[in-house]
Amino acid sequence: MSGLELRDISKRFGPVTAVADINLHIPEGRFVSFLGPSGCGKTTLLRLIAGLETATAGHIVLDGEDLTDRPTHRRNIGMVFQSLALFPHLSVGENITYSQKIRGAGRAERRKRADELLELVRLPGVADRNIAQLSGGQRQRVAIARALALEPKLFLLDEPLSALDAKLREEMQVELRMLQERLGITTIIVTHDQREAMTMSDEVVVMSTARVQQMGAPLEIYRNPASAFVAEFIGTSNLIEARQADGDSVRIGGQTFRTGGKPDGVAAGGDVVVSVRPEDVHVFPASGEGPNRLDGTVTFVRDVGASVETFVACGDLQIVAMATPKDRPDVHKGDDVKVELPAECCVVLKA
Amino acid sequence: MTRWGKTVFLTLVFGMTAAPLLIVAGVSLNAKKRMFFPPDGVSLRWFPEIFETAKWLEALTNSVVIAVSAAFIAVSIALPIAYFLWRHKVFYAKALFVAGLVPFALPPVITALGMLVFWGEIGFVGKMWNIMIGHGVFLVTLPLVMISLGLESIDDEIVEAARTMGADGRRMFATVIFPMVLPYMVAGYAFVLVLSMNEYIISFFLGQHATITLPVQVLASLRSGYTPVIAAVAVMFILFAVVVFSAVARFGDLPKLLGAWTPKE
Amino acid sequence: MSDRAFRRPPAAGRGPVGRVLTDGLVAPLRRFPFGLYPTLMIGVFFMIPFAIMFAISFAHRTESTYEAGFEITHYARFFSPLFTTHLWVTVQFAALASALSLVVAVPFTFFVSRLRRRPQVVALVFILCVLTLSEVIIAYSLSVVMSRSGGLPNVFEWLGFVDRAKSWYPSYFANLFGLTFFNIPFAVLVLYPACTRLDRELTEAAQTMGASPAKAFFTVVLPLLDRTILAAFVLLFVFTMGAFVTPTWLARPEDTMMAQLIAEQALGRGNIPFAAALSVFFMAVTLVLSLLAVRLRRGDRTSGA
Incomplete structure (x- = not known):
């Protein structure tokens, strides 16, 4: 089966169950949102997919390959963090091509790729700038470009827009969706903002108390909520x-x-x-x-x-x-x- | 540096740091008056000897009295400076704060010599209170930094709220600020207490063979020949530090006291 | 508030010195009278001793003590081999012990700062216990470890590495090891705040981009901590230069360090003026290096950006 499969995934932190018995199939090229209130386990689920947490039980399978025991750095994913996690000691271009440098790519090749990616996120000509010189929206774009540098199989975003003001956030939502459509990359975004989830996604996974409450197309979920929780949380x-x-x-x-x-x-x-x-x-x-x-x-x-x-x-x-x-x-x-x-x-x- | 490598590394460093202390603990249990490890027969008889031999008991008493008073002196100097700087950010308060940081940055031997010539010029040498004040001033840096940390963690709006409810400066200090910095004062006190107990060189210079503290006695005994009492004293020191710092960790926020970054709500 | 209410007219004929004194010293103390007590304590018991020591460093040495005078003979002795060899030994030990302790302390502190809260607190309590433990006790513990009867030499003999165990101290390496050991907990505490400020997501981001944890440590953590580590090195250097008990117990006589030299001159030979001159020099070096460390820490990358 192509795409990402989560089979019976559970994660416990001591006595706390963060994620319980999750089964999901995300077909290739889909844009999916994990939506839920804070503490519902959505970020933990994303981190499990990224390999930043180790599942207590279950399997993570991508395009038929079992990733469960593979460390993060060999999973070929791109991730945008909540804090963006741009490296303050590197320039914009060095940030974007960090992953290529790790893989031993030459200077000229890296430079070319940095320019391409900055073009892609509509932020050309800033490769030599310092991270501190960028505005919030620009940093956002750099973080996105950085995550896409290696053409990953999975593009993961952990509440990436939460630091932006309302207006810029709405613009970025549309832009991000259009970018994803162009690249056709399987994308998962974690958000607590139902409007954001509905704007961008093909499918929304509504979570609460460590479990998936409902999964479906945004309008389907809006029109036919499966539970009172979903009805109240979505709109x-x-x-x-x-x-x-x-x-x-x-x-x-x-x-x-x-x-x-x-x-x-x-x-x-x-x-x-x-x-x-x-x-x-x-x-x-x-x-x-x-x-x-x-x-x-x-x-x-x-x-x-x-x-x-x-x-x-x-x-x-x-x-x-x-x-x-x-x-x-x-x-x-x-x-x-x-x-x-x-x-x-x-x-x-x-x- | 996989998870495994990390665990091995951490264990190795902990082990390496703890090993000498464990060996000393083992040596202190020797039944015979020899320094063997592993111990040759197990006995606790060297521990009571600390309290039964006059020179050890005297050194112990001196150290405790000095540490308790020095910690009080250090906190009593640190609190007004920290509060002064926090309330009135004037140059004078800043200068006083920096002056409070200097003693700890200097090699203690210099401080020891300076204080020795000072008491020599005045004409009191070898008195116990020389060491009390010496430690109090030398170690003032720790409570100063900790109380300042405590004051900085008080939100301006808390002070403003107290004022809107009618508290004047003095009352606000007594009812709001003092209770909030009290844990930091206690922690500062505990740090000075432990460090003063363990301090060697100032005690050695200022004591001048007239007032002998425990570390000075340990080194003197070591020079004149080994006895397992020394190991027993060392074990006592270790236990003392463990008890005090565990208490600080239990009742206070130790990572924060040591400057860990805590996200603001 | 009250001091602003009654503003006195400027005193006639008050010079710039008088103005500095009243505005800089008297006015703040009027606002906060409790400031007088710490001023006096630090002034009388810390500043004045140093002033006296400074004066004595120029005094004339007599047979048993010293008498007032002004001579620079004590400073002139800095050019004698007695001083220069010991300074060189001290600098060597300080630099090596600081560097070695950082090699251990940097990854150690980073890992500790990544532990969950409870084990982290336990680790910190442990570090504090070792840190505050008297230099006397640590030097003694290490001498037990390196002694013929109680420690590793014995173990080595038992394992058959050596035919006949002999004591490993005093020696150059015993002293270096002792100083390094003594520095580690101090280094951990100096590095700890910066390590806690390092955003966890930075190393995670490096991992999602294909860096192994070790690679992430070298390409992200170390570059971000560079200034902090440099500042820690300077602080440790200063700290080690002042070592007294460890070299007394573990070092060979030819490896006598500065603090021992000062103590020996002051207490052993009664040459207080020379000891004072050494202290003044030592203090100047320490203050310059400390200021450098403060500078470096201010540029700490983990705090900004």
Whole structure:
């Protein structure tokens, strides 16, 4: 099988399990994100792939070759570190060609490669500069160029953009993705920023408490979260406790709501959680009657220009609805309203 | 330098450093009055002799009294300097701080000679308090550096918070700063205590055969012929240092005291 | 705050010296009166002794002691072989022992700084115990190790390497080994802060780029620590120059070092003025080298960039 395979990978640090029984297949040329809150094991998993940690159990296989016991320096990977880890005692060019020097490449060859790589990351002509003379964004590019110097089989990035300010970060995300598409290199990025993961990746691996919660295309995960954790971590979601009723319907409070489907293994009467994205929720003045609607009172309106969020208290529940300014409901704080949860947008999850 | 090579190297250095100490410990157990290793018969009889022989007991008492007082003197000098520099970053405080760093940088024999001629000119030679003050001033560098480290780790906003809550300078020192630097003071005290106990040359110069400390007695005894009591004293020294530094490590942040870089939150 | 409230008019006729004294000394002490105590302690018990010693280094030596005077005869003796041979011996031992101890201490400290916290603390406690252990005890321990009856020579005889064991000390190598041994813990503590500041990701990055751990150590760690190591060398050099007990116990008489010479002149021969002159020279060398070390450490690469 080509690509990267993780088979039953576990890593324990003393009593702490950082990564538990992970099985993943990442086909060649894919861009994958490991996404999760801090401490979920995503960085440990990346470091295991890089060989910077030794797995307690399991195997790491790349293109059919078992890498598990191979030391980092013989794995042929490129990695961008969180701190970037640029060598302060070397110039930009020397940093980029460090790996070639280790392999005994001549001066002229190294020079040529450094120029090529700097061209690739759109930072030409800085090869002789000192690292300290570069801006944050430029250092980022140097770190990327350095990791790509040997045309590695795997390109690993550990929260590489976290030190950049928001605007530059978004630019770099797009640029990084385009670069990866051009090179076709199998890439794994670790991030806790779901927007970053969704911007760049073919597939997102959502992790929490040392385990993979869900893996899939970004929109698939967004639309069909496998658990309440995923629903809440990817974007925002209204999570409503409910009870499974007959067929594709649930009971919320005293009312019956139709839903988009039924999770496997939940019988009628079982506890479930309904996830509805804020942008799918509609808010109407109190007179609007219809199915799948709750009564509520507006408690707060957040209008940030590009979007409007309406916070509605429906008994003990708080439902958030989001709309574009064009579609904003004509309601104000204190108004009694109806909230509609469209059936096809109600994703039912096991409680 | 694989993981294996690294372990071997570390073990080798630890082993090499520890070996003489272990051998001395072994020698101290000799049953006969000879310096054999491995020991010829096992006996603990040389340890009580430290407390039973007048010259060893006197040297031990002198060393303890000097170390306890010298450590107090050193901390009492270091605290005002460190606080002065931290609160008022004036040239005078900086100069005082540097003056506190100098004694430790100079070869101790120079300090010893300087202090000897000083006490000689004044007309007190060989008094115990010569050595107390001598050690206190010579070793002031350690508590000075440690207390400064402690003060630097106090966030400016903590001081500001105390002021907004109505603490004046004196009260702030008593309620906020002193408790926060106390561990560093204790660590500084412990370092001076151990180093003073072990110091040879200043004790030798200033003691002038009138006040004899333990290291001076050890070397004198070595010159006049071997006895396993010396090894027993050496073992006591080692144990003393182990106990004090383990306590410092247990109750304080030892890596930080030794200047380890700790990431700021 | 109060001192700013009542600002006195400048005293009439106050010269530049007076101004320096009041602004530089009196004003700070008015703000912080507790500063007087350390000033007095260090001034009286450290500065004044050195001033006296400096004065005595020019004094006239008499039969049993010295009397006031101004002569440079004691400094003139620096050109005699008595002084130059011992200076050369001291410099040799200091340079060799410092370099050898660094060869061990640099990788050792780097590894220790990479240990997890608990073993790291244990290692540090161990190092501190060895560091603070009296030079007397260490020299004695080593002499036991090198002695005929108690140590390695005995083991060698038993193993059959030598026919008849004999003591390995006093000798040139015994002294060099003793000084190196004594320097190692000190070197570790000098290098430790810089080693902890070395970002772990730097060596990891080198490994992802194909450098073996050993290669990473030589191409990344050592170049980053170069100034720190140089500064440590200077500090150790100064430290070793002052060695007294180790050479007394382990060195041959012809390898007498500076500190021993000073002690011998002052206590053995009662030539305090010559000992004082030696000390002044020794102090000047030490201060210059210490300043150099401070300079070097300021340029430490691990702290910036």
